[in-house]
Amino acid sequence: MHLLVKPGAAFRLDPHLDYIKKMVAQGGPEPRHYASFERWLTYVAMELRTERMTKEELHMLHEAFGRALSLETNQGLGLRKPHGYPGDYEIIDRIYREHITDDPHLRNWDLYFHTQAAPRAVRNRKAYFIDLLHALVASVPGTDSLPVLNVASGPARDLFEFFQGNGRDPRVTVECIDADPKAIAYAEALCAPYHDRATFHEANALRFTSDVRYRLIWSAGLFDYFGDKGFIFLLERLLAMLDDEGELVIGNFSRKNTTRDYMEVIGEWDLYYRDEDALRALARSCGVADEDVRIGQEPEGVNLFLHIKRGHSFLRMQARLNGASHPFRYAG
Ligand SMILES: C[S@@+](CC[C@H](N)C(=O)[O-])C[C@H]1O[C@@H](n2cnc3c(N)ncnc32)[C@H](O)[C@@H]1O
Numbered sequence: 001m002h003l004l005v006k007p008g009a010a011f012r013l014d015p016h017l018d019y020i021k022k023m024v025a026q027g028g029p030e031p032r033h034y035a036s037f038e039r040w041l042t043y044v045a046m047e048l049r050t051e052r053m054t055k056e057e058l059h060m061l062h063e064a065f066g067r068a069l070s071l072e073t074n075q076g077l078g079l080r081k082p083h084g085y086p087g088d089y090e091i092i093d094r095i096y097r098e099h100i101t102d103d104p105h106l107r108n109w110d111l112y113f114h115t116q117a118a119p120r121a122v123r124n125r126k127a128y129f130i131d132l133l134h135a136l137v138a139s140v141p142g143t144d145s146l147p148v149l150n151v152a153s154g155p156a157r158d159l160f161e162f163f164q165g166n167g168r169d170p171r172v173t174v175e176c177i178d179a180d181p182k183a184i185a186y187a188e189a190l191c192a193p194y195h196d197r198a199t200f201h202e203a204n205a206l207r208f209t210s211d212v213r214y215r216l217i218w219s220a221g222l223f224d225y226f227g228d229k230g231f232i233f234l235l236e237r238l239l240a241m242l243d244d245e246g247e248l249v250i251g252n253f254s255r256k257n258t259t260r261d262y263m264e265v266i267g268e269w270d271l272y273y274r275d276e277d278a279l280r281a282l283a284r285s286c287g288v289a290d291e292d293v294r295i296g297q298e299p300e301g302v303n304l305f306l307h308i309k310r311g312h313s314f315l316r317m318q319a320r321l322n323g324a325s326h327p328f329r330y331a332g
Contacts, residue, residue, distance in 0.1 A: 011052040013060060016044065020064040028068060028108030034115070038261070045261035058265070069266070073106050074099060074113040078267035086269045087221055089183035093155035095119045096126060117300050118259035124298030125220050125251055126158040128305065132249060133162050136216050137169045147212050148174040149241065151205045151219035156187035156198070163194040175212070177203040206234055213243040220251030220303070224271040228282060231272075235286050239308070248308045249296075252279060257302045279306040 019040060023029060029037045044061075047053035062069050062079065069076040077091050093099075100110040113119060136146055146169070150159065153176035174197060178184050181202045188200045205222065217238050223231050235250065242248050255273045263269040274282075276295045283293045288308055296305040 011047055011057075013053075013057050016040075016061055017064045020061060024064070024066055024068050027105050029112045030108060034112065037112075041261040041265050044265045048265065058268075062266075065266075067103075068106060068109050072101050072103060073109045075109055075262075075266050078263070078269055083180060083182060085180075086267070087154075087225070089154040089178070089180065089186055092122065092221065093157055093186070095122045096155065096157040098123075116259040116262060117302050118253070118257055118263060121253070121257070121298055121300040121302035122221075124300060125303045125305075126161065128251075128296070128298050128303075129158045129218055129220065130162045130165070132216065132218065132247075133172065136247075137172060140171075140215070144171065145173065146171045146215045147243075148172060149210070149212070149214040149217045149238075150174055150176040151208075151217065151238065152222035153178045153187055153200065154183055154221060156191050156200070159187075159198055160190050160194070163191065163197055168197070172197065174198045175210070175214075176200045177205060177208050179204045206230070206237070209237070210241055212241065213246065214241055215243050215246045217242055217246065217248040219249075220305075223250050224253045224273075227272060228285075231282055232285050235282065239286060239288070242308075242310055244310055246310055250279075250306045251303050252306065254297075254302060254304045256300075259302075274304070276304060279304060282306070283308060 023033070023037070044053065044058075048058060065076075067073075067076075069079055071077050071080055071082060074091065074094050077094065078086070081088065083090065095114070098114050100114075101107055133148070136148070140146060150156070153159070156176055159174055159176070176184075176187060176198060178187070178200070179202065184200045184202045188195075191198045191200075205219070219238070223234070226234065235248075238248055252274045253271050254275050257263075257271075257273065260271075260273070263271075279295055280290065280293055283306060284290065292309055294307045294309075296307055297303065298305075
C-alpha cells in the first residue's frame with residue numbers, strides 16, 4: 001500500500017477512500033494483501049486514537065466499503081450491530097461456525113475475518129469451556145449434583161457441543177442467563193435436545209441472584225465490556241453464588257489482541273483489555289486471596305481467564321463481607 005502519508009502531515013481522507021474502493025473493487029483482501037491491509041489498519045487506528053481522524057471521517061470510510069460492510073459480511077454484522085450492542089449472539093455464532101457468505105464478491109472479506117487472532121481466540125474459548133466442564137465431571141466422583149451457571153450465554157454453541165459430545169453426565173445441569181431475549185430463544189432452540197440439562201433465563205447479570213450454590217460459574221465475552229467498577233460489582237455478586245468447592249472463571253481479552261485495530265476501525269467494537277496483573281488486582285479488590293487465583297489462557301494468548309477457586313482464605317473473606325454493613329463493599 002502506498003498512501004504517501006508522511007508522519008506529522010495533516011490527515012487526508014481521500015487516499016484512504018481510494019485505497020478501500022480499490023480493495024472493494026478487487027473483491028476484498030486476498031492472503032497476499034493481508035500484511036499491507038493490516039499496516040493500513042494500524043495507521044488508521046492511530047489516527048483515530050489521536051483524534052486526527054474524526055468519527056465522521058471514519059463513517060465516510062465505512063460508506064466506501066459498500067456491501068462489504070453490509071449485514072451480508074461478518075465485519076458488516078459486527079459494525080451494524082442489528083441487535084443493538086456489540087458481540088451479540090449472532091456474530092459470535094457466525095464466528096463459531098466460521099460462517100462464509102455465499103456471495104463470491106464478498107467471500108474474501110469473511111475469509112480474512114476468520115483468519116484473525118480474535119475470532120480464533122473466541123473459537124478457542126468454546127473449547128476452553130468444554131474442557132472445564134469435562135474437568136469438573138472428572139474431578140468429582142460420586143453422585144453429587146454439579147450445578148453450573150453460565151453468565152451471558154449468547155448462542156450456547158459451547159454447551160450444545162459439550163452435550164453433543166460425551167458430556168451427558170446426569171449430574172451436570174447448566175443454568176444460562178443472558179440479557180437479550182433473542183439470544184435466549186436462539187440458544188434454547190439450539191440446545192432443545194438437551195433441555196433436561198440446560199435451562200435458559202432472560203436476566204441482566206448485574207441483577208441476577210440465585211439461592212443455588214454453583215460448582216462452576218463461567219462467563220466469557222461479558223466482563224470485557226465492563227469498566228473496573230462494573231467488573232468488581234459483578235464479580236462480588238457471582239462470588240456470593242459459588243459453592244464452597246466451586247470455581248469461578250471469567251474471560252477477558254488481553255492486550256495481545258492483534259485484531260484490535262481491525263475491530264476498532266472496521267467494527268467500532270471496543271473492549272476493556274486486561275492483562276494478567278490487572279485481573280489479579282481486580283480479584284484482590286474483591287477480597288480474594290492471591291493463592292485462590294490463577295490465570296489461564298487459550299492458545300492464542302488473546303483471551304485470558306481469571307480462575308477463582310474457593311479455599312480457606314476465600315471463606316475468611318466471605319465472613320468479612322457478610323459482616324460488612326453493605327454486602328458489596330469492596331474489601332482490600
Ligand atoms: C460476546 S457474547 C458471549 C456469549 C457466550 N458467553 C460465548 O462466549 O459464546 C455476549 C453476550 O452477553 C450478553 N450480555 C450483555 N450484557 C449482559 C448483561 N448485563 N447480562 C446478561 N447478559 C448480557 C449479550 O446479550 C450476549 O449474548
